[in-house]
Amino acid sequence: MTVKSLRLSSTLFISALSINSAMALPIDWTGVFGVDTHNIANTCRTGDTIGPAEKPLPSDGPAIQRSGTQALRNGDCGASFQTYTMRLNPNIIVNDGVTLKGELSSGYLRGGFAGEDSANNYDGSGNNAYFFTTPAQRSSLNVNQMYMELYADTALVKIGRFARGFGMGMIFDDGRDPWDRFLTMYDGIDAEMKIGNFSVAPYYAKISSYNDTKARPQGQPVGDFDVRELGLVAKYDNKNKDFIASILYAKRSSEAKNSLYNSTTTGPTPGDEIDRGKTDVTIIDGFLSKKWNKFKVTAEAALMTGDYGDVYAAGDDSKISANSGVIDLKYDLNPKWDMGFLAGQASGDKGSSDKFEAAYMHPNFQIADLMFRYNYAAFNEGGKSIFDSSITNARFFKLYGNYKTDKWTWKGALIMANALETAKAGSRAYHHEENYAFNSTQKQDKNYGWEIDLGFDYRWNPNVTIGGYYGYWMVGDYYAFTNAAKELSLSNVHGGGLRATLEF
Numbered sequence: 001m002t003v004k005s006l007r008l009s010s011t012l013f014i015s016a017l018s019i020n021s022a023m024a025l026p027i028d029w030t031g032v033f034g035v036d037t038h039n040i041a042n043t044c045r046t047g048d049t050i051g052p053a054e055k056p057l058p059s060d061g062p063a064i065q066r067s068g069t070q071a072l073r074n075g076d077c078g079a080s081f082q083t084y085t086m087r088l089n090p091n092i093i094v095n096d097g098v099t100l101k102g103e104l105s106s107g108y109l110r111g112g113f114a115g116e117d118s119a120n121n122y123d124g125s126g127n128n129a130y131f132f133t134t135p136a137q138r139s140s141l142n143v144n145q146m147y148m149e150l151y152a153d154t155a156l157v158k159i160g161r162f163a164r165g166f167g168m169g170m171i172f173d174d175g176r177d178p179w180d181r182f183l184t185m186y187d188g189i190d191a192e193m194k195i196g197n198f199s200v201a202p203y204y205a206k207i208s209s210y211n212d213t214k215a216r217p218q219g220q221p222v223g224d225f226d227v228r229e230l231g232l233v234a235k236y237d238n239k240n241k242d243f244i245a246s247i248l249y250a251k252r253s254s255e256a257k258n259s260l261y262n263s264t265t266t267g268p269t270p271g272d273e274i275d276r277g278k279t280d281v282t283i284i285d286g287f288l289s290k291k292w293n294k295f296k297v298t299a300e301a302a303l304m305t306g307d308y309g310d311v312y313a314a315g316d317d318s319k320i321s322a323n324s325g326v327i328d329l330k331y332d333l334n335p336k337w338d339m340g341f342l343a344g345q346a347s348g349d350k351g352s353s354d355k356f357e358a359a360y361m362h363p364n365f366q367i368a369d370l371m372f373r374y375n376y377a378a379f380n381e382g383g384k385s386i387f388d389s390s391i392t393n394a395r396f397f398k399l400y401g402n403y404k405t406d407k408w409t410w411k412g413a414l415i416m417a418n419a420l421e422t423a424k425a426g427s428r429a430y431h432h433e434e435n436y437a438f439n440s441t442q443k444q445d446k447n448y449g450w451e452i453d454l455g456f457d458y459r460w461n462p463n464v465t466i467g468g469y470y471g472y473w474m475v476g477d478y479y480a481f482t483n484a485a486k487e488l489s490l491s492n493v494h495g496g497g498l499r500a501t502l503e504f
Contacts (some may be wrong), residue, residue: 028091036499042491044077068438075380085111103145129360167287167300242291281306301325322359339401348393348421351428351437360390369471417448449476470496
């Protein structure tokens with residue numbers, strides 16, 4: 001090859017690279033990768049032997065009446081498990097007025113269990129957390145979010161699949177914490193308009209769980225399967241006064257054959273699933289935040305009303321009237337010490353067939369390391385996510401404190417909780433963990449117990465954090481209930497874990 005031809009080839013190659021570079025869009029990548037390990041003792045909450053006859057699974061033989069017992073099926077009552085979380089957030093700047101944003105995650109619900117297939121599914125929550133949504137596919141790579149953000153003179157518009165959070169994350173949570181297992185996911189449009197300190201954001205979305213071939217044999221997106229939500233968020237944010245006031249109004253409706261709510265409640269016998277049918281529920285959720293120098297108050301309260309579908313039995317339509325609320329008082333003693341007091345409640349259900357009154361908080365919203373955090377039945381019974389556990393039917397109190405240095409944060413907390421609705425002899429009652437109503441012959445105690453938590457976070461470097469915790473839950477007599485004269489003997493739950501988190 002001559003020198004002239006070599007120069008020409010080099011010029012053409014460099015020109016091609018320049019063209020490709022000019023056409024390429026700038027992409028910013030952020031994300032989270034984390035691994036953890038946990039060891040928890042006495043997950044059965046009792047040392048009594050609980051066999052299939054007392055706590056049947058569909059595979060154990062003929063179905064028997066559900067009694068309302070708090071006994072968990074025995075097996076290995078010590079849980080040792082390791083999990084991981086991984087998600088990537090691309091940010092593609094198309095031009096001055098458009099940005100494409102997204103979230104990709106591995107496994108099911110932003111991660112999985114060490115040593116298992118990354119696409120392994122832990123599904124079938126079966127709870128009544130009505131405004132809680134899950135990712136809409138089961139695959140090794142999930143598109144949790146993918147939306148365009150349009151910048152206009154009057155509004156910031158989102159179109160596509162996006163997450164929605166509100167307030168303290170009590171009902172709506174966008175999963176921003178590195179270890180949030182879930183997120184409130186919408187496929188729709190959101191337009192936020194700001195005028196000074198005020199903003200208004202109307203939105204419309206369609207919501208779905210994974211593609212259920214049984215509920216939708218032909219896979220056709222017909223109207224009988226739809227779940228829709230129409231809402232509005234109004235907000236006043238005065239940064240000079242450290243004051244925020246916001247309210248969310250939303251109306252969610254589902255058609256009769258939708259797969260998101262169609263089989264989320266259980267009948268009087270194991271394996272008997274009730275088709276929920278149509279629902280039409282309204283939520284009003286309010287949030288306040290105010291800071292005075294070292295003292296900060298945040299509070300959130302939500303009310304749900306409307307048609308809730310067949311909760312107790314087929315053809316027995318129920319109304320919903322549920323409420324929940326949380327207040328958090330925090331005081332910064334000095335740059336190293338802060339302490340706070342958190343209190344709240346989520347209403348419970350009495351078990352009657354005319355009205356459903358239980359409120360289920362978002363599974364990301366937790367107050368303790370052990371109490372309420374796990375779906376303890378899922379450890380031995382399978383078919384459910386151990387992380388899909390909501391605070392419900394509870395009044396709780398938490399006293400906490402943190403000590404911070406440049407690299408270390410030491411944490412401690414004392415938690416107490418009681419049930420709002422319990423079984424009473426000669427009346428109907430509701431099992432809030434397994435979601436069914438039953439006839440009670442005995443009285444149930446209200447005490448969930450108390451818990452003490454200790455933990456730490458060590459900032460290895462600006463991107464890596466090493467953390468650990470230990471919790472001890474003195475299990476209350478609420479869990480001794482069997483709906484028989486003989487109650488369970490209780491065992492306290494305790495355990496701890498370590499985790500490493502990489503944020504980039």
